[in-house]
Amino acid sequence: MTEIKLEPENSNFSSSGPLEVSIEIKPEVVPDVANPPVMQSSRTAPVAEVQVETESSYSPKARASSLPGPRGPSGPPKLGWIARTRLKIERLRSRLRKIEKDSALIALGAFLAASAAFLMIVGFSFEKPELTFPVGKVVFSKGTALRQLESESEYRAIGVDTGAVAGQDPGVVYNRDTVLTGATSTLKINFDNGAWVEMENDTMIRLLFDAGPEKGRIQVIAGRVKGSGIDVEQKDGQKWIPLANQIDMISPRPGERLRVEDPTIPLQRIVRFEWKLPVPSGVMEIRLNYVGLDRSEPSYALVAEAMAGPGAGVSQPEVFRRVIGSKNGLSATFVPLSRPGIYEWELRDAWGNSVAPAQGPEGRVELKRQFSLSPELELIQTAEPLVAGKLIKTNLYQGEPLRAADLTLRWAQFGSSGRYMVDLLESPSSRLPFQRREADSETLTIGQEQVSRWNFHYRVLTPFHAGFVAVSKAVAFRFEIVAPVAVFPPQQAELSLATLKKTDRGGLLLTWERTYFSDAYLLEVSRSPDFSRSEVARTVKNNFAVLKGLQPGTYHWRVKAVGLKRESAWSAPRQLRLVL
Numbered sequence: 033m034t035e036i037k038l039e040p041e042n043s044n045f046s047s048s049g050p051l052e053v054s055i056e057i058k059p060e061v062v063p064d065v066a067n068p069p070v071m072q073s074s075r076t077a078p079v080a081e082v083q084v085e086t087e088s089s090y091s092p093k094a095r096a097s098s099l100p101g102p103r104g105p106s107g108p109p110k111l112g113w114i115a116r117t118r119l120k121i122e123r124l125r126s127r128l129r130k131i132e133k134d135s136a137l138i139a140l141g142a143f144l145a146a147s148a149a150f151l152m153i154v155g156f157s158f159e160k161p162e163l164t165f166p167v168g169k170v171v172f173s174k175g176t177a178l179r180q181l182e183s184e185s186e187y188r189a190i191g192v193d194t195g196a197v198a199g200q201d202p203g204v205v206y207n208r209d210t211v212l213t214g215a216t217s218t219l220k221i222n223f224d225n226g227a228w229v230e231m232e233n234d235t236m237i238r239l240l241f242d243a244g245p246e247k248g249r250i251q252v253i254a255g256r257v258k259g260s261g262i263d264v265e266q267k268d269g270q271k272w273i274p275l276a277n278q279i280d281m282i283s284p285r286p287g288e289r290l291r292v293e294d295p296t297i298p299l300q301r302i303v304r305f306e307w308k309l310p311v312p313s314g315v316m317e318i319r320l321n322y323v324g325l326d327r328s329e330p331s332y333a334l335v336a337e338a339m340a341g342p343g344a345g346v347s348q349p350e351v352f353r354r355v356i357g358s359k360n361g362l363s364a365t366f367v368p369l370s371r372p373g374i375y376e377w378e379l380r381d382a383w384g385n386s387v388a389p390a391q392g393p394e395g396r397v398e399l400k401r402q403f404s405l406s407p408e409l410e411l412i413q414t415a416e417p418l419v420a421g422k423l424i425k426t427n428l429y430q431g432e433p434l435r436a437a438d439l440t441l442r443w444a445q446f447g448s449s450g451r452y453m454v455d456l457l458e459s460p461s462s463r464l465p466f467q468r469r470e471a472d473s474e475t476l477t478i479g480q481e482q483v484s485r486w487n488f489h490y491r492v493l494t495p496f497h498a499g500f501v502a503v504s505k506a507v508a509f510r511f512e513i514v515a516p517v518a519v520f521p522p523q524q525a526e527l528s529l530a531t532l533k534k535t536d537r538g539g540l541l542l543t544w545e546r547t548y549f550s551d552a553y554l555l556e557v558s559r560s561p562d563f564s565r566s567e568v569a570r571t572v573k574n575n576f577a578v579l580k581g582l583q584p585g586t587y588h589w590r591v592k593a594v595g596l597k598r599e600s601a602w603s604a605p606r607q608l609r610l611v612l
Contacts (some may be wrong), residue, residue: 038288042583048457051260063588065135078457080109085557088281089531092434101104101352105537106215106483127345130508130612134344135145138270139427154416154531159601161488163182163194163207163242164182164183164206164207164208165204165206165207165209165241165245165407166204166205166224166245166262167205167206167207167223167224167225167241167245167248167525168204168205168221168222168223168224168239169203169204169205169221169241170179170190170191170192170203170204170205170219170220170221171192171220171221171222171224171228172192172218172220172419173190173192173214173217173218173219173220174216174218174219175190175213175214175218175233176189176214176217176506177190177191177211177212177213177214177217177219177231178190178207178211178212178213178214179209179210179211179212180207180209180212181206181208182206182207182208182209182377187210187212190203190204190205190211190219191219205221205239206239206241207240207241207248208240208242209238209239209240210236210237210238210239210253211231211236211237211238212235212236213231213232213235213236213255213383214233214234215233215234217233218231218232218343219231220235223248223261223262225245225247225248225261225262226261227229227248227259227260227261227262227263228259228260228261228262229250229258229259229502230257230258230259230264231255231257232255232256232257233255234254234255235252235255235256235257236252236253236254236255237250237251237252237255237257238250238251238253244476247266248262248263249262249263249265250263250264250265251265251266251267251272252264252265252266252267252401253267257385258279258309260387261464262436264294267363273335278318279306279307279308279309279379279387280308282306282307282308283304283305283400284303284305284377284401284403285305285401285403286401286402286403287402287403287404288371288403288404289403289404289406290303290403290404290405290406291405291406291408291409292405292406292500293408294410295405295411297497298370298440298498299370299496299497299498299500300364300368300369300370300407301368301369301370301405302367302368302369303366303367303368303369303405304364304365304366304376305318305320305364305365305366305367306362306363306364307362307363307364308361308362308363309358309361309362310364313507315355315356315357315358316354316355316358316363316379316380317353317354317355317356317379317380317384318352318353318365318377318378318379319352319353319377319378319379319380320351320352320353320367320375320376320377320598321351321375321376321377321592322351322371322373322374322403323373323375324373324374324404325339325372325373325374326372326373326374326404328344328409329372329404329406329407329408330408330455330463330464330465330493330608331407331408331493331501331503334407334493334494334501335372335407335500335501336497338495338498338500338501351375352367354416369405371403371404371405371498371499372404372405372407372499372500373405373407374402374403374404375402375404375405376400376401376402376403377400377401377403377405378399378400378401386399386400386486387399388538407498407499407500408493408500408501408502408503408597409500409501409502409503410503410504410505411446411502411503412443412444412446412492412493412494412500412502412503412504413443413444413489413495414441414442414443414444414504414505414507415443415444415502416442417439417440417441417442417509418439418440418442419437419438419439419440419511419550420434420435420436420437420438420549421438421440422434424509424548425511425512425597426511426512426513426514426548427511427512427514427530427547427548427549427593427595427596427600428547428548429513429545429547429548430548430572430602434548434549436476436478436479436480437483437548437549437596438477438479439477439480439483439509440475440476440477440478441454441475441476441477441478441490441492441506442474442475443474443475443492444474445474446494447494447496447551448501449494450472450473451470451471451472451474451494451495452470452471452472452474452476452493452494453468453469453470453471453492453493454468454469454470454471454476454490454491455467455468455490455491455492455493455494456469456489456490457488457489457490457506458488458489458492459489460489460506460508462489466488466546467484470552475485480596483596483597484597486509486511486513486598487509487510487511487595488508488509489506489507489508489518490506490509490511491503491504491505491506491507492504496592500501511596513593513596513598513599513600514543514547514593514600514601515546515547515554515591515592515593515600515601515602515603516544516546516547516550516575516591516592516593516600516602516603517544517545517603517604517605518542518543518544518589518590518591518603518604519543519544519545520541520542520543520605521540521541521542521608522606523606523607524606524607524608524609525588525608525609526608526609526611527540527608527609527610527611528610528611528612529582529610529611529612530612537578538580539579539580539581540576540578540579540580540582540610541576541577541578542555542557542576542577542578542579542591543575543576543591544576544591544603545575546575547593547595547600549595549596550573550593550594550595551594551595552573552593552595553571553572553573553574553575553591553592553593553594554570554571554573554591554592554594554599555568555569555570555571555572555577555589555590555591556569556589556590556591557569557579557588557589558587558588558589559585559586559588560588561588561605561607563588563590567587568589571594581582582610583610584610584611584612585610585611586607586609586610587607587609588605588606589605589606589608590602590605591603591604
């Protein structure tokens with residue numbers, strides 16, 4: 033008997049997919065139906081056990097232990113429809129996998145063929161760029177330097193006196209060249225675009241001008257370089273990073289205005305010149321020139337007079353010149369300067385070429401930097417100014433009549449000088465005065481009619497020594513024009529018009545305190561607290577006024593002073609009430 037068993041792998045499953053059938057044949061003792069049971073003999077026959085895995089909604093456990101099926105007299109029994117379905121499914125799956133593999137290979141082959149065809153078309157359609165072209169020439173060489181062309185595998189000698197290399201011009205370098213200096217050799221290359229590079233010993237670089245002769249960069253594979261006008265890259269780990277290829281001129285700063293700090297003679301200023309190279313390098317030459325006097329100095333006239341003579345104000349090149357070494361790329365030197373005016377300084381390399389510093393304003397490259405040495409030394413002490421001969425700073429009346437408001441500026445005597453110049457300034461930072469006066473003593477008196485303003489600054493100057501000038505600090509002079517103070521009637525007074533008519537003046541008397549240097553007073557009376565409409569508006573010479581014809585009601589009044597070419601603010605308003 034053939035037993036076919038159907039059994040899901042998991043009795044607790046539920047699915048809706050295809051049916052999967054597995055068949056397992058087990059030997060089994062089959063009784064001979066021709067003989068009685070008691071005479072039964074044994075022989076083995078395969079038993080097919082079918083294990084079903086399904087993704088359908090069928091979930092109970094099923095096992096068929098006695099599925100009928102025909103079998104041959106001596107071979108294994110024929111499989112039922114479930115087993116045959118399983119075999120067909122496996123054959124279909126095998127064919128499908130083979131078709132998929134064949135399709136993938138066909139698609140890949142088609143893609144590769146199309147790509148190759150596209151590359152061939154592109155290769156024939158566009159002209160291959162020419163990467164080998166001259167970019168510069170060696171202008172200085174010391175010792176043995178080597179160069180490897182892009183198209184070659186060996187290094188050949190290159191230098192100023194080297195002959196033709198691989199049929200090329202002697203000393204000419206090309207794009208993608210690799211240049212190498214030895215332990216005792218140096219090399220300098222001037223590029224066609226105006227840039228240059230100097231290689232120290234034991235240095236290897238590669239020239240990359242793929243973007244064209246006007247735009248290039250240098251890769252420093254080993255060693256140290258310096259240069260100008262070209263991008264320099266150095267490898268940091270696996271990344272090429274740009275390096276500064278210009279010198280940083282640290283001090284003096286461009287346009288800096290230096291002063292002499294020690295007034296003892298001889299007068300001089302010790303100036304520190306400092307610069308930094310992008311990488312440690314050899315010697316540099318510093319050159320310092322005297323350009324001439326600084327015309328923007330307020331004391332220019334005095335200095336020009338003191339320094340008058342042959343060659344005064346004319347440029348004197350090479351006031352200072354020295355070759356300076358560097359330590360870790362940083363260089364510095366000290367220079368004493370004893371002549372006021374404008375200076376300029378520059379750096380040059382070992383071959384005398386001017387070295388471009390960092391870019392200046394708006395991207396301009398400044399080969400020379402200018403600074404100035406001021407001729408002024410703050411050595412003069414000033415005193416409090418006088419107004420009308422008094423130490424007053426306001427026009428408030430102090431019990432003593434003053435007439436003309438003459439202004440007197442004072443200062444302490446400086447040395448044996450008997451000639452001074454006084455500058456009137458709008459502010460302490462003003463470079464040029466709005467008025468300049470001369471004095472032959474330690475005072476300067478300015479008449480009231482000559483004073484154009486009563487708030488300003490002033491300073492005193494006198495020639496000192498060797499073109500230097502002694503000056504004072506810029507001192508502030510402020511004279512405040514204040515408003516008069518109302519006196520009578522008192523605040524919120526109530527007055528009878530009948531009583532006022534009986535007085536000798538027959539009107540309303542208003543008075544206020546005097547103020548110094550007041551040519552007149554402006555009086556305003558209004559019924560409105562904000563004085564939007566005036567009942568009385570008049571100018572009076574004295575510090576009082578008599579008003580007639582006023583009607584009963586509430587009034588407000590105020591007054592201001594006019595003098596010294598200015599007007600004061602209004603006094604605090606007062607209120608009064610007139611009744612019958």
